[in-house]
Amino acid sequence: MPLSPEARSLAARCAPHVNELARRMARESFEELPGYAQLPDDVKDLEIAATARHGVRRFLKHVNGPDPDVPGRSERSGDHRLFRERAAQRAEEGMPLHLLLRTHALGVYALWQALRDVARPGEEAALVELVDVLLESHPGIVGAVAETYLDERSALEAEQRAQQRSLVRALLDGMVPPGHVLLDQLRLEGPALVLALGVDTPPVEGPVAVRRRLRRVQTVLDQAFGVEALALLDGDGGRVVVPRDAVPPEDLPRRLSRASGLRMRVAAVRVDGPEQITGAARTATEILRITRVCGLPPGLHRLDDVLLEFHLSRPDESSPRIAALLDPVAERPELLRTLRTHLAHRQDRRATADALGLHPNTVDNRLAKIAELTGIDLSSPRGTALVIAALLLRDSEG
CATH class of the missing domain: 3.30.70.270 (Reverse transcriptase/Diguanylate cyclase domain)
Structure with missing residues (x-):
């Protein structure tokens, strides 16, 4: 709905005070926010003040028409480019999102105060019109700012995780010497x-x-x-x-x-x-x-x-010959599986049978077959050590 001439006239009276209002926002209105005072002065006086000035001018342009400083250019109501750029900068600098969003909320309140201060008796209806426009545009700006901030933080965190992974991989693989920064x-x-x-x-x-x-x-x-x-x-x-x-x-x-x-x-x-x-x-x-x-x-x-x-399992010149002791049963996976399970269960035939779902006699027959084919006495300590070493070495060879 078009704004009334009274509303446009009221907004126009704020135009000469845009720079002063932006400075006041950056140096007074936002100072009450926790953590804001710790920001560098140049960020407050340049970037944040410039963003506030852009927001006020954007509002006035929406009310009164194109900005006289930019002839022939009319900004679309959904154009949030500068707000997005500033949000990305604040995300990169580590400003908390809640602080950034609260500056926008306080900026809206400061602009409302400025409109109220220049309003004259009898312009209450015009003031309500302007507040409607102000509140209607605010959610779109906040949404654009929050979306850009979160996207930027997500990208930065992904980059940091990738860098950390590269460092950890280099460390684990021996590519980072002791004492390195x-x-x-x-x-x-x-x-x-x-x-x-x-x-x-x-x-x-x-x-x-x-x-x-x-x-x-x-x-x-x-x-x-x-x-x-x-x-x-x-x-x-x-x-x-x-x-x-x-x-x-x-x-x-x-x-x-x-x-x-x-x-x-x-x-x-x-x-x-x-x-x-x-x-x-x-x-x-x-x-x-x-x-x-x-x-x-x-x-x-x-x-x-x-x-x-x-x-x-440590390889040496004897490793190939030890690994070869199990060659006769290499093509018999059921025998190798029985051997591994038997060793894992401390050579308990009944526990091995339960684990494999077999009868204990079947386990005995398979172990006897392994002994027959390999010539290794699985009941002796030496034979047990040999088959353990052979299994480990064969696995390490691929």
């Missing part, structure tokens, strides 16, 4: 905890489902250690550095499994300083592999839990 960005200066996470059988999922699962896993890690865990996660598990001298909770695998919906195993290695993290990451990954090869159930694993198996 990048370690300060990761808050690594003393003892830390290195974890390897694994899922035995990752499901086939789309990228959205994977990202949601990894976010839940990250949340559990952060809550478990009371600090942001530096994690490199993927669909199969991942590697994690906890930047503090922490002890992993015994129920951590259960909590991770509940959050992810998958059975997860965790290997943990403590280090005294960041220079040991690369080696600890390799050790944790190897512990995880060994627990899988030996058929240990998912849970929390440390080096002491697989100390013998870890030693036996």
Whole structure:
């Protein structure tokens, strides 16, 4: 609906005071907001004042027609370009969103006060018309500002996460030397905890489902250690550095499994300083592999839990010959599965049979067949050590 001549006349009387009103907003109206006083003076006097001046002129132009300083140009009511640009700047500088939005709300109130102050007796109806226009345009501006701010913050946080992931990957892979300045960005200066996470059988999922699962896993890690865990996660598990001298909770695998919906195993290695993290990451990954090869159930694993198996899995000149001991049963997956399960259940034939859904006699027959084909006495300590080493070495060879 077109505004009355009285409303246009009332708004026109504010035009000479635009600069003064903008300065007053930036230096007086907004000062009452928590945190605003800490902003640099140039931000207040230049950018925020300029944004306030733009908002007032935009309102007056909408009421009275094109800006006389810009001949022939009429701004669309939905054009929020400058507001969006300023919102992106404030997001990059770290100004809280609530503070930014409150400056816009206070700006509207300051403009209403200015209109009220120049209104004359008998212009109450004209003042109501102008307030209607002012309040009608405010939601669109606030929406544009909030949307741009959140988009910018999301982009900045994604960039920061990508940079952090690159730093963590470089550290775990040994590309960051001790004492490097990048370690300060990761808050690594003393003892830390290195974890390897694994899922035995990752499901086939789309990228959205994977990202949601990894976010839940990250949340559990952060809550478990009371600090942001530096994690490199993927669909199969991942590697994690906890930047503090922490002890992993015994129920951590259960909590991770509940959050992810998958059975997860965790290997943990403590280090005294960041220079040991690369080696600890390799050790944790190897512990995880060994627990899988030996058929240990998912849970929390440390080096002491697989100390013998870890030693036996170290390759040397004898490794190919030891790995070859199981060549005769390499094409018999049911025999290898029985052997792994038997070792994982401390060579208890009944427990092995229950785990495989077999009769104990079937287990005995399969073990006898393995002994016959390989020539290894599975009932002797030496034979048990040989098959454990052979399984580990064959797995490490691919």
